[in-house]
Amino acid sequence: MDSEKPISSRSKAPHESLPDQPSHSRWIPLLHLLFVVLLFCFLTPYEWDRVQSEDQNLPFLTRFFLQMNVDTSPYFILLLLSPICWFIRPYFNFKFFSKVLLPKLSEEWVRANQASGKLDFMAICLCLLVSSCSLFMSVWTASHIVNDELKLAMGDLPPAYHDEYSYLFQAKTFLEGRTSFPSHPDAPELFDQMHVLNEGKMASRYFPGTGIWLAPFVSWGHPYSYWGHWLAGAITTFFIFWTGRELGGNGVGFLAGFVIALSPGMAIFSNLLLAHHPTLVGLALFLWSFLRMQRTYALRDAILAGIGLTFAMLCRPMTAAGFALPFGIWLVFLLIKSCLSKQDHSTKPEAQDSKPKRPAWVLTTGLAIPLSCGLLGLFFYNQSITGSGWKMPYQLYTDIYTPRHVYGFNNVIRGEQKLGPKVLENYDKWAENLTPALALQNVQNRFLASLQWTLGIIPLGLAGLIFLITECRHRSRWWLIFASIISLHFVHIPYWYDGIMHWHYVFESGPLWALVFARSTQTLFRIWRQIGRPLMFLLWISMLLVAVLTNLTSISPLWTSSKLETMVNNVAFSKLKHFQLQKMIQQYPKIEKPALILIAHDPADRHIDFVINEPELNQSVLLGRYRADRDEPAKLQSIFADRQIYLFDVSQNRLSKWNGAFWERI
Structure with a gap:
């Protein structure tokens, strides 16, 4: 059933065609066979190479089940079982499921409730369940022990990435009722902080939305600052459920929410103070409200969609633009159609809507007003x-400090023509020159990582192919979801870096992929029910459970580390480095306070920078950037006469004290 059309509980739209119509059933076995052959050809080389790399003295089956590849091996086993599941056709009849539960999960149930205006308690319970699951996953991820000696969990540690400290700087600045703080009057460059502008004013380079979101949680202190992102993950899951419900019923909403709630990538990013989770809150609200607006033509839905998109824009504008582009195109076509015909030819409003539908220009205005307010606020x-x-x-920071990181092709060549005296040379040279070949490689990396970290390459790859095959005959709102994935990747092609975990630039495609997976599952279950293949249901559910198990658990000796645990340990490396420095500053008895500690960074490590200060530069221990060719200790001592000066060499893990004549190791 096409979910984009308002359908009463009594009848279906006459032009609709179901994907499981009997007239097309002759193609279904052939398509299943084609999928089995393609998967077999794809997975066999990986499995053969893996088995051959093990100790040849072991039996073949032992080698096969030893240290399995979590991205391929379990699915290869399920693939071998697929012929059995296809040809064996037992009869199952669970009356509670078929008579009570299944109808309440269906699209028809939702349409009937929308038509009658009844409260759907089933939907409320399911959305609360998936939101709670998301919150639990975030907290559970934070509780992973990353240092056995000190019994430190991931949530006990400070942030890992430069960007996180910049967002914290921004949030703390906002909490003081300001947008910036003055640079140090005598030695401003000493306090150059990564991703913080320091040109007379010190301010985060990033857009203000994330700082606004973080501010109330940061005011409570660590570790409460992470609660904001945990809450953001739960809110995102909440709205993804209602989006799936709007498009395909309670079952689709629940499955999409379930996938996002248990996504290892979502769990990791909910414990990183980056812009992605606040952005997702805005985008999820926009997505649900816009789809509702398509059905109801209600002004309130247009305004809510505008508010959601505005907040996302204030966090990550390029991401918001890429995500919303297909929806904007749809709205433009609606406006053109309305202008040409002098009236709306859209479907009639639902029975529960007592008010008449709004004209297209009113809906556009409802979307535009919050966006205009957001842009005006951003201007000031x-x-x-x-x-x-x-x-x-953001633009000014790039021009001054990292010109090679500029957006667009040939970024290094263009950036080297604008090098200035304040370029962060070591970090700036990290950039690769973006060519079409590198851009193509980045697209491939981002695409595979978005599948891998949302659920799994095989499950979501299959779901995407099934979606393309089964939806191609329908003029469905589902195409907006798929188009949003494509446009989100498209707008990030002109950036040289593929992203954290090869993913973070297209991180917001995760919920969209979850929706595609839920839609494909709904379609497959209809087909299998129509042609009587009950074991195929179990095979598909097994694939989902295998994905969850490999993502979140380790089962030795089959696989010794889950995807989640692997990434937790990866992120914890930087977190522990920051923790160790902070612990030394706080507890080392030979550091006389107030102090200024100059940091001589390790040139071999571009991604850990310890110059992090409070916006007011008033804490008892200030951290400064040591430049041996510029900073004379005697001069610095005269500027900071009230502070003892130290030098910390990161590569040698050595702390020295300025004794007035030379650096004395302590």
Whole structure:
């Protein structure tokens, strides 16, 4: 049934065609066979190479089940079972499931409730269940022990990435009722902090949405700052459930929410103070409200969609633009159609809507008003920091400190023509020159990582192919979901870096993939029910459970580390480095406070930078950037006469004290 059409509980739209119509059933076995052959050809080389790499003295089956590849091996086993599941056709009849539960999960149930205006208690219970599951996953991930000696969990540690400290700087600045703080009057460059503009004013280079989201949680102190992202994950799951319900019923909403709630990538990012989770809150609200607006033509839905998109724009504008592009195109076509015909030819409003549907221009205005307010606020925010409403702190930071990181092709070549005296040379040279070949490689990396970290390459790859095959005959709102995935990847093609975990630039495609997976599952279950293949249900559910198990658990000796645990340990490496430095500052008895500790960073490690200070530069221990060719200790001592000066060499893990004549190791 096409979910984009308002359908009463009594009848279906006359033009609809079901994917499981008997007239097409002759193609179904052939398509199943084609999928089995393609999967076999794809998975066999990986499994053969894996088995051959093990100790040849072991029996073949032992080698096969030893240290399985979690991305391929379990699915290869399920693939071998697929012929059995296809040809054996037992009869099952669970009356509670078929008569009570299944109808309440269906799209028809939702449409009937929408038509009657009844409260759907089933939907409320399911959305609360998946939201609670998301919250539990975030907390459980934070509780993973990453240092056995000190019994430190991931949530006990400080942030890992430069960007996180910049967002914290921004949140703390906002908590003081400001958008920036003045740079140090005598030695400003000493306190150059990664991703913090320091040109007379110190301010995060990033857009203000994330700082606004973090501010109330940061005010409570560590580790409460992570609660904001845990809550953001639960809110995102909440809205993804209602989005899936809007498109395909309670079952689709529940499955999409379940996939997102248990996604290892979502769990990891909910414990990183980056912009992605706040962005997802806005985008999830936008997605649900926009789809409702398509059905109801209600002004309130348009305004809610505008509010959600505005907040996402204030967090990650490029991501918000890429995500919303297909929906914007749909709205433009609706406006053109309305103008040409002088009236709306859209479907009639639902029975529960007592008010008449709004014209297209009213809906567009409802979306545009919050966006206009957000852009106006951003204009004044830019002006308060850079002096020009048209000049973003992000752009100014790139121009001054990291010109090779500029957006677009040939970034290194273009950036090297604009090198200035304040370029962070070591970090700036990390950039690769973006060519079409590198861009193509980045797209491939981001695509595979988005499948891998959302659920799994095989489950979501299959779901995507099934979606394309089964939806191609329908003019469905589901195409907006798929188009949003494509456009999100498209707008990030002109950036040289593929992202954290090869993924973070297209991280927000995760919930969209969960929706695609839920839709494909709904379609397959209809087909298998129509042609009487009950074991295929169990095979598909087994694939989902295998994905969850390999993502979240380890079963030795089959696989010794889950995807989640592997990434937790990866992220914990940087977190522990920051923790160790902070512990030394707090507890080392030979550090006389107040102090200024100059940091000589390890040139071999571009991604851990310890120069992190409070926006006011007033804490008892300040951290400064040591430049041996510029900073004379005697001069610094005269500037900071009230502070004892130290030098910490990161590569040698050595702390020295300035005794007035030379650096004395302590």
